[in-house]
Amino acid sequence: MTISVNDFRVAAQQLGDNANLRLKEDGTGIATSNWERFKVGFFDLFRSADSIAAKQTETIKTFLSAVRREQGPNMASVAEQHLETQLGDVRGVPLSGRAVTSTTGHLTERGGQNWLHNELLTRQAAHFTGPSTPHMPTLSSIVNPVCEELVHQAQELGYPEGKAREMLLKYTVGLSQFGNVAFEMPNISHAIENALREAATVPGDDGASFRRLTPEEVKQIASDAAREQISKEINGYFHNQFVAEHPFSEDFTRVAIERGLEAHLPILTDPGTLHQFNELETFALHSAKEPLSPEKMQALRDQVLDKIFTRQQEKLDQIALLDLPEGPAKTDIINTCLSSRSRMDANYFTQMQTAAEQIGAFAESITNPLLSPQEQHTAALELGKVLARAFTATGAEGGDDVGNFMAMAFDLFAARKGSEGLDAIAGWMSNPQASEVREGVMDLLGSEDQTERMAAGSLTFAFGMFGKTDDYR
Numbered sequence: 001m002t003i004s005v006n007d008f009r010v011a012a013q014q015l016g017d018n019a020n021l022r023l024k025e026d027g028t029g030i031a032t033s034n035w036e037r038f039k040v041g042f043f044d045l046f047r048s049a050d051s052i053a054a055k056q057t058e059t060i061k062t063f064l065s066a067v068r069r070e071q072g073p074n075m076a077s078v079a080e081q082h083l084e085t086q087l088g089d090v091r092g093v094p095l096s097g098r099a100v101t102s103t104t105g106h107l108t109e110r111g112g113q114n115w116l117h118n119e120l121l122t123r124q125a126a127h128f129t130g131p132s133t134p135h136m137p138t139l140s141s142i143v144n145p146v147c148e149e150l151v152h153q154a155q156e157l158g159y160p161e162g163k164a165r166e167m168l169l170k171y172t173v174g175l176s177q178f179g180n181v182a183f184e185m186p187n188i189s190h191a192i193e194n195a196l197r198e199a200a201t202v203p204g205d206d207g208a209s210f211r212r213l214t215p216e217e218v219k220q221i222a223s224d225a226a227r228e229q230i231s232k233e234i235n236g237y238f239h240n241q242f243v244a245e246h247p248f249s250e251d252f253t254r255v256a257i258e259r260g261l262e263a264h265l266p267i268l269t270d271p272g273t274l275h276q277f278n279e280l281e282t283f284a285l286h287s288a289k290e291p292l293s294p295e296k297m298q299a300l301r302d303q304v305l306d307k308i309f310t311r312q313q314e315k316l317d318q319i320a321l322l323d324l325p326e327g328p329a330k331t332d333i334i335n336t337c338l339s340s341r342s343r344m345d346a347n348y349f350t351q352m353q354t355a356a357e358q359i360g361a362f363a364e365s366i367t368n369p370l371l372s373p374q375e376q377h378t379a380a381l382e383l384g385k386v387l388a389r390a391f392t393a394t395g396a397e398g399g400d401d402v403g404n405f406m407a408m409a410f411d412l413f414a415a416r417k418g419s420e421g422l423d424a425i426a427g428w429m430s431n432p433q434a435s436e437v438r439e440g441v442m443d444l445l446g447s448e449d450q451t452e453r454m455a456a457g458s459l460t461f462a463f464g465m466f467g468k469t470d471d472y473r
Helices: 005-015 034-044 049-087 097-109 112-127 139-156 161-171 188-200 215-245 248-258 262-268 271-286 294-321 328-338 346-365 373-394 399-429 432-446 450-466
Strands: none
Touching: 005 049, 005 097, 049 097, 049 112, 097 112, 112 139, 112 188, 112 215, 139 161, 139 188, 139 215, 161 215, 188 215, 215 271, 215 294, 248 262, 248 271, 248 294, 262 271, 262 328, 271 294, 294 328, 294 346, 328 399, 346 373, 346 399, 373 399, 373 432, 373 450, 399 450, 432 450
């Protein structure tokens, strides 16, 4: 017999807050009757302390397993954390009625009871074939009409007959497939699952909660997910035709000139840079929920290009506010900004200045010949912490973004501190003691302390820039 969360809840209500819950001796349920609890207590007389602790741990594990089975792994983690606040530990301690009541109440507040309901609807909508019911929309009832509608629209725009037949075979379910609960459509089943689980999850500062999805919501969300996936495949064909006649690079260059950015064309039209921005058109295309005509393709491209060059001009405006002298550092900042598609707003540049100022403070501190290796290590670690905090405050993510931020922070330091600052960094980099400091900092990449680990990671990029001082001469 499987023991449920409700079994624990009822047992806690029946026995009271101060009672310690235990499993029956045969493991088939929770000992609630006087006789069952007497047997548990009697056998405990002949058990060692370790054996009793193991039995208590087994009870808690059974409770957490019930939560995982009925409310999912996320709520099982929430339950375990909550139990620890109630019991101090989840190993070798008795499970009190109060802890069960408090934990089940906490799970209900978080919507844990909705998880299984949502999962049943999700599996039905993503994998089950056959007729739909008012309570259980199915994959076939959702996807078949969407696919037929989109293929019809695509054919009106010139979609080849052969590709239309192929699409219908791929994304509609025939009568021979009805009832196959394991059926899965390429891409669409996963897209539906992801969309429904995201819709059911409510983020919060203390973790996620679950809201209860209705069958009507499930059908709409799943239909939108299927529509996006099928449209993406159809539009892939139309986009290839469109690009053959209207290369992205031509429109990109035209708009750059119209925006007065001719001087920056060498970096903007570098193949690597151009590829990054071209991807933005592909991303925008993937979010379309209908087949796009050539006119709509052009409108989508115009929107993408407007966003790109508005953002690029914002970056140039922020750089102008820095009032930097002409030279390699300023040029590098401009090129790094314009070759990145990342958003770099006023806050980004404020954080970059904070980072540059800390590099300057570090460069000034290490000119002291009496500074011990430990003091140098401390100064380097403080630099890393400031760099990490500054980058985090920008809201940017990813390895490329970290590298760009650190590079431009050093560019800004170099532009403002000039030869004096660069000489201090170069001298420290050639110092044998500094080599030991850098090795010590790198050892912190494996630290269990997240602050130290992030600081060391930021310093990895910074030290890379420190070795390039000759580039600014």
